[in-house]
Amino acid sequence: MSFVERHGLWSPEQKDAAVRLRRLVEEQKLEVIRLSFPDQHGILRGKTLVASEAMRCLESGCTITTTMFAKDTSHKTVFPVFTAGGGFGIPEMEGAADVLMIPDPSTFRVLPWSAGTGWVLCDVHFADGRPVPFATRNLYKGVLAKLNARGYDFVAGLEVECHIFKLEETRMAPEDAGQPGRPPDVSLLSHGYQYLTEQRYDQMEPVLEFIRRDVLALGLPLRSVEVEYGPSQCEFTFQPTVGLMPADGMVLFRSAVKQICHRRGYHATFMCRPKIPNVVSSGWHLHQSIVSRDTGQNAFMSSDPNETLSLFGRGYLAGLLAHARAATVFTTPTINGYKRYRSYSLAPDRAIWGRDNRGAMIRVLGGPGDSATRLENRVGEPAANPYLYMSSQILAGLDGVDRALDPGPSADTPYESDAVLLPKSLREAVFALKDDPFFREAMGAIMVDYYTHIKNAEIDRFQAEVSDWEQREYFEMF
Structure with a gap:
């Protein structure tokens, strides 16, 4: 046997x-x-x-x-x-x-x-x-099983931003090796700053086209390929899929893009904000909904003409907001990712929701009778582990449902609201996770302690480095 x-x-x-x-x-x-x-x-x-x-x-x-x-x-x-x-x-x-x-x-x-x-x-x-217990796909399967036992499936669609550069110097000399090694030297494929113009797309099209062909050949549900606002920045969007598929698809997509590009002399990075002049931050927007396993009906869809979301949907939304600070360890797990949380930047800086508002952390789309009603969480970075990201969403959302939490009114001016601010650093996010006992109970203490141990090791290495900013600021002055 x-x-x-x-x-x-x-x-x-x-x-x-x-x-x-x-x-x-x-x-x-x-x-x-x-x-x-x-x-x-x-x-x-x-x-x-x-x-x-x-x-x-x-x-x-x-x-x-x-x-x-x-x-x-x-x-x-x-x-x-x-x-x-x-x-x-x-x-x-x-x-x-x-x-x-x-x-x-x-x-x-x-x-x-x-x-x-x-x-x-x-x-x-x-x-x-x-x-x-530390295998995050196993963790996510367990979260999905609990959701399934309640009669629901998790549905997610992905919007993933990244940068693709031309490799100029691969830095493969022996002295460039290390943990980590010296990153490659790159040049831009486009100057950016012309969001969604056909001209910028055509400049990047030769690279985007061979990525598109291979991603589709893998069977991934690619929906669109777009040029983003920043230099050499693009976005790939995917049709919604169920359960394990969106998380599995994300890890395969990221790995595929990096391999495909490297073989052809390009460098793709899902790092949130590369240290390259004039580039802008990349995000990962997660569109999510919960559907009935029996009927296929969207549990977020409202039958009340005066409500954007059902009672279930409002509770789920409120749970995401209530645990937003603690969940950032899972949605934004790198030190670099917190440089994206800036006011008036099309990225969130506080735990707030809004109807079709890209300044809010949670953008609510759809409405009464709309089977495509969903929540777009704009908090994530492209480097996030999708199994932890999606697990945190389901667990936090269901906690809001179980406790009948209220998300409050939609924020028309999210950057001016008095909502709780998101962490400004990975260290603050780790503290927020420790201050919120929910994930420790929902994911298990052994998993949370394990993951925060790794994050603290990364933070300690970062804190031990003397940055370029410190050298410029203090070396001559003092």
Whole structure:
């Protein structure tokens, strides 16, 4: 009996998908299969196996070291993995021990930019079949299961901004290596500052076109490709999908764009605000709704002509606002991302909602009788881990429903309201998470302590650096 069978890890749909996967590998004569899992940062890690070995591991799993869960954004190990419990308080994590990547065959793709290569997303389990608690896809699956048990599905559409530059110097000299290494030198593809003009789009079209072709070939539900306001900045929007699909799609999309661009001499970055003259911040706007599993009816849709949202929708909205400060650790997990929260900038700076208002944190779209009624949360950065971002939304929203919270009136001038301000830094966001016990209970103390430990390690490294600003400000004056 295989590991998958012994622990009941696949649904009937996944078993059918595994049959199709094996057939595709044979019919297309694939040579290698990439087994990947999304880590705590939403970055894909894993192993590439020759096709025959990948088929053998399909139901038995592929080992990978637990230190993958101990890395901060510099890829440094920030837990004492050779102590008791590996620094996690879990015996199975001691000594850089192995865990198992178990493929989810429903996620299988053939990579259009890498000849003879298949790709499959994995979940991570201990040898006794238990899911690793720090694997964020596992966490999100648990959140979805609780939502499903209430009779609902989560539906999300993505608007993702990023920058694409021309690579000028890749910085591959030995002295450029490190944790992190020296970033590449780049040049612009467009000067920007002509939002949605055809001229700016045409300047970037050669790059955007090969991205578009490969993203569609992956089966991702791409809706539009647009030039954004800033230099070399663009936006990709995706049709709404259900459950795991929007989060899985986001990690695959980001990884795909970076790989596709790098192979052709370009550099794509989902960093919020690159330190490049004249560039502007990128955001990730998450459109979300909750629908009935029985009827497909949108739970946010109002039947009252005087209300934009149903009572359920108003409670969900209020929950997002009530936990907005604590949730920023998940929606904006990098130090750099907080440079985006500026007044009068088309980015939010406080926890407020508005009807079709892009200055508000939550933009409410739709209305009475409109089945497309949804909430657009504009708080996120493109570097966010989608499993944590979406988990935080569902949990916070349902808490608002359960407590019958009221979101208050729509803000016509959101930057002038007296609403609670969003954190100004990642450190403040970590404090906000600690001050709000909700996520500690909803996600589990072990997960929150683990994630904040990693974030604090990143903050401490940042605080230890002497910045260019400090050197300019004080070196000559004092």
